[in-house]
Amino acid sequence: MLIGEYTHKIDEKGRVSLPAKWRKEMGNKIIITRGLDNCLFVFTSKEWIKLSAELSSSSWLKSDTRAFNRRIFGGATEVEIDTVGRMLLPEFLKKEASLVDMDKAVLIGVDNRIEVWNEVVWSDYKNITDKQADEIAEKIGNTIR
Amino acid sequence: MLIGEYTHKIDEKGRVSLPAKWRKEMGNKIIITRGLDNCLFVFTSKEWIKLSAELSSSSWLKSDTRAFNRRIFGGATEVEIDTVGRMLLPEFLKKEASLVDMDKAVLIGVDNRIEVWNEVVWSDYKNITDKQADEIAEKIGNTIR
DNA sequence: ATATGAAGTGGGAAAAAGTGGGATGAGAAT
DNA sequence: ATTCTCATCCCACTTTTTCCCACTTCATAT
Numbered sequence: 001m002l003i004g005e006y007t008h009k010i011d012e013k014g015r016v017s018l019p020a021k022w023r024k025e026m027g028n029k030i031i032i033t034r035g036l037d038n039c040l041f042v043f044t045s046k047e048w049i050k051l052s053a054e055l056s057s058s059s060w061l062k063s064d065t066r067a068f069n070r071r072i073f074g075g076a077t078e079v080e081i082d083t084v085g086r087m088l089l090p091e092f093l094k095k096e097a098s099l100v101d102m103d104k105a106v107l108i109g110v111d112n113r114i115e116v117w118n119e120v121v122w123s124d125y126k127n128i129t130d131k132q133a134d135e136i137a138e139k140i141g142n143t144i145r
Numbered sequence: 146m147l148i149g150e151y152t153h154k155i156d157e158k159g160r161v162s163l164p165a166k167w168r169k170e171m172g173n174k175i176i177i178t179r180g181l182d183n184c185l186f187v188f189t190s191k192e193w194i195k196l197s198a199e200l201s202s203s204s205w206l207k208s209d210t211r212a213f214n215r216r217i218f219g220g221a222t223e224v225e226i227d228t229v230g231r232m233l234l235p236e237f238l239k240k241e242a243s244l245v246d247m248d249k250a251v252l253i254g255v256d257n258r259i260e261v262w263n264e265v266v267w268s269d270y271k272n273i274t275d276k277q278a279d280e281i282a283e284k285i286g287n288t289i290r
Numbered sequence: 291a292t293a294t295g296a297a298g299t300g301g302g303a304a305a306a307a308g309t310g311g312g313a314t315g316a317g318a319a320t
Numbered sequence: 321a322t323t324c325t326c327a328t329c330c331c332a333c334t335t336t337t338t339c340c341c342a343c344t345t346c347a348t349a350t
Contacts, residue, residue: 003221005237017308108219111201129212136213162298
């Protein structure tokens with residue numbers, strides 16, 4: 001399970017260290033794709049296969065699924081982890097997550113995926129959702145335990 | 146069951162001693178997460194597994210659950226208890242609970258979890274809720290027993 | 291009152307994680 | 321064919337984290 005929050009450097013070559021704690025779980029080939037809410041999603045090959053199976057089960061006859069699948073599949077890239085545990089963010093994906101010219105990225109472990117965020121976008125997002133956290137917690141509190 | 150209130154030092158490395166009375170129950174691997182009301186929650190691995198299972202079954206396509214899962218998973222860390230019974234608070238979690246630059250933390254045992262509070266925030270919280278305790282009891286009394 | 295032990299605190303050395311940058315080789319352009 | 325550019329691989333340095341040992345303080349019992 002991927003959990004935690006880390007702020008790592010994006011070096012001049014676009015490389016970002018994976019937190020050591022996640023390396024074993026991620027293996028040495030990962031899939032990076034466009035995420036939701038202006039971040040990138042990073043999956044293990046295994047999780048990606050599961051996810052893409054779910055997505056491809058929805059009908060391409062619906063324009064919504066077409067758009068969504070184009071986003072996810074079209075944005076996906078397979079990336080190798082180098083010998084010291086870094087992934088290379090492709091330029092076009094950096095654009096998707098407002099990471100161009102940034103020298104830092106925030107990495108969030110969310111269960112079965114890693115999310116990559118622009119530092120400012122992430123802290124804004126947290127501020128907004130923090131205010132809603134109690135409400136959401138109350139809502140969810142009605143359904144779990 | 147975890148009960149009681151303790152004030153312990155946060156040393157320069159971010160370490161906090163667990164009260165000896167709780168050590169057996171907590172085991173030597175715990176999960177620390179962002180809690181509610183500006184404190185941290187500390188769970189045993191067992192409790193965490195129950196909690197995270199509930200959450201990971203929710204859909205990543207809904208923005209509410211995305212936000213909540215980011216909060217809980219992203220705000221969580223597995224921490225080992227060292228040989229003398231201390232846990233290490235990660236910097237990013239100290240920020241979440243207003244514990245940066247504090248040299249003390251208040252530890253509260255609440256049934257199945259430990260809560261970690263900033264001293265001042267905790268005493269303010271107590272003051273406010275003390276006054277409301279009667280009303281809150283009435284309200285809760287409507288739903289339990 | 292003193293001794294004994296457990297709990298809590300402090301800090302140094304070794305190991306691991308994170309970062310920077312150069313060498314090598316493939317492919318493109320001239 | 322030669323040169324140039326870019327990406328990949330590899331090595332080295334720096335910082336952070338982890339592990340271990342030692343000291344202090346508090347409580348209990350003799």
